[in-house]
Amino acid sequence: MGGYQDANYYRGSWCCRLILFVIWLPTFLHVTAQESHADHRRTTSLVELAKEPTSGDSGLFDPIEISPSVIPKVPFPTESVPPMYPIPYVPTRYEPVLTGKCPVNFSRPEISNILDKAAFDCFGPLASLVGNVVCCPQFSSLIHIFQGFFGMKSNNLVLSNAVADHCFSDIVSILASRGANNTIPTLCSIKSSNLTGGSCPVKNDSTFERTVNTSKLVEACRTVDPLKECCRPVCRPAIMDAALQISGRQMMINNDNMAGEMNHTDYLNDCKGVVYSYLSKQLSSEVANKAFRILSACKVNKVCPLTFKEPSDVIAVCKNVAAPSPTCCSSLNTYIAETQQKILITNKQAIICATQFGSMLRGGGVMTNVYELCDVDLKDFSIQALLAFGVQGCLLRSLPGDVIFDNSSGVSFTCDLSDNIAAPWPSSSSFTSLSFCAPEMSLPALPISQSLKNIGCNSAGVGFLLVIFTFFVSIVVLRF
Numbered sequence: 001m002g003g004y005q006d007a008n009y010y011r012g013s014w015c016c017r018l019i020l021f022v023i024w025l026p027t028f029l030h031v032t033a034q035e036s037h038a039d040h041r042r043t044t045s046l047v048e049l050a051k052e053p054t055s056g057d058s059g060l061f062d063p064i065e066i067s068p069s070v071i072p073k074v075p076f077p078t079e080s081v082p083p084m085y086p087i088p089y090v091p092t093r094y095e096p097v098l099t100g101k102c103p104v105n106f107s108r109p110e111i112s113n114i115l116d117k118a119a120f121d122c123f124g125p126l127a128s129l130v131g132n133v134v135c136c137p138q139f140s141s142l143i144h145i146f147q148g149f150f151g152m153k154s155n156n157l158v159l160s161n162a163v164a165d166h167c168f169s170d171i172v173s174i175l176a177s178r179g180a181n182n183t184i185p186t187l188c189s190i191k192s193s194n195l196t197g198g199s200c201p202v203k204n205d206s207t208f209e210r211t212v213n214t215s216k217l218v219e220a221c222r223t224v225d226p227l228k229e230c231c232r233p234v235c236r237p238a239i240m241d242a243a244l245q246i247s248g249r250q251m252m253i254n255n256d257n258m259a260g261e262m263n264h265t266d267y268l269n270d271c272k273g274v275v276y277s278y279l280s281k282q283l284s285s286e287v288a289n290k291a292f293r294i295l296s297a298c299k300v301n302k303v304c305p306l307t308f309k310e311p312s313d314v315i316a317v318c319k320n321v322a323a324p325s326p327t328c329c330s331s332l333n334t335y336i337a338e339t340q341q342k343i344l345i346t347n348k349q350a351i352i353c354a355t356q357f358g359s360m361l362r363g364g365g366v367m368t369n370v371y372e373l374c375d376v377d378l379k380d381f382s383i384q385a386l387l388a389f390g391v392q393g394c395l396l397r398s399l400p401g402d403v404i405f406d407n408s409s410g411v412s413f414t415c416d417l418s419d420n421i422a423a424p425w426p427s428s429s430s431f432t433s434l435s436f437c438a439p440e441m442s443l444p445a446l447p448i449s450q451s452l453k454n455i456g457c458n459s460a461g462v463g464f465l466l467v468i469f470t471f472f473v474s475i476v477v478l479r480f
């Protein structure tokens with residue numbers, strides 16, 4: 001028996017060494033090829049060598065089932081930035097009247113800088129226009145950061161109801177004194193109770209840290225990639241997992257007696273607020289704000305913020321058109337203009353809105369691409385008439401953006417697409433959802449250990465490895 005085990009051990013060891021060699025060999029070939037390739041290009045001009053690889057060299061973030069011509073382009077740092085639209089208005093700042101019952105020093109840079117950012121992002125005349133994309137995500141982030149900042153020198157993760165009312169009132173007063181719209185709480189559906197932890201049973205650091213793997217949570221949200229997080233999320237599931245743990249929901253799922261169970265949507269949201277508060281205590285305000293804004297951007301860019309009523313009038317006049325029709329186009333443009341709701345949306349939201357509305361038209365029998373016939377562009381689904389600000393048609397960037405303040409020009413915001421990009425016409429009448437992620441970014445990668453396990457160190461696996469080994473050796477012989 002011992003001899004048999006020794007034989008298995010050596011066979012397994014030999015197999016593992018062969019696997020490692022096969023994995024290493026392509027790397028060696030790649031390095032060698034790079035060296036030879038470089039030698040042949042020594043006479044190439046510096047201009048050619050300095051060229052950056054084209055976007056087609058990497059398909060990780062290419063969208064699926066959507067024409068490349070309508071996909072928002074994320075500029076590289078070296079490229080020209082999208083157009084800025086300045087609003088010639090400098091907000092008047094004044095000293096706010098505070099309650100005097102919120103024990104927080106609002107002049108501390110950690111909180112004052114975030115207050116400034118929220119004030120600009122929710123700038124009075126613009127707040128309702130950019131509420132869904134800029135203002136409300138930043139105001140929500142401010143509330144999370146303030147909640148953590150409040151308990152920085154204590155064991156608390158939440159505020160009491162009375163203190164929360166006073167502090168929330170002070171926050172709104174300070175924002176208004178710096179030029180923000182004073183209706184932000186209503187616009188963003190955020191109340192003072194968001195600072196209290198609500199019905200979440202865990203409201204202090206010690207209990208939180210006994211319940212949650214905090215090092216894993218903080219590490220997952222310390223550096224949030226704005227592109228990858230929306231396709232293969234890391235921080236968001238870590239927050240959800242922590243919220244489930246502190247809410248006790250995981251234990252209640254296994255409980256057969258679910259009678260009288262409270263509304264777990266609100267219950268879980270309260271606990272998510274506590275998780276955000278804990279993260280705000282562990283991360284700097286800048287890092288936390290960046291992470292929270294990216295998470296918000298991933299969420300808002302998954303849905304169209306516009307509400308489409310039944311387009312019966314459009315369907316009636318566009319159902320059988322095959323060429324540009326003034327009646328059809330007039331009805332179509334009027335419908336879209338009325339649906340805009342006077343808000344600015346992102347480029348990705350516009351793609352979803354155009355596809356959703358197009359699916360409704362196809363479902364009603366409009367088979368012809370009326371977007372093309374009537375010259376409907378993506379930016380037509382965003383507000384068009386900002387004549388007071390010198391803007392005619394604008395789509396905001398899908399990545400988190402802010403309203404910028406400058407002493408000379410006032411406040412300004414960035415439009416991502418200023419040219420006329422045609423709205424995409426859907427291929428069917430059924431609309432579920434659109435994904436801007438390639439399949440590679442939507443599914444977790446198979447671990448190497450699992451891949452090796454699937455191959456196995458049996459005779460078939462060894463034979464397969466020997467074939468690969470022979471193939472690479474032949475390439476080496478031919479190369480040298």
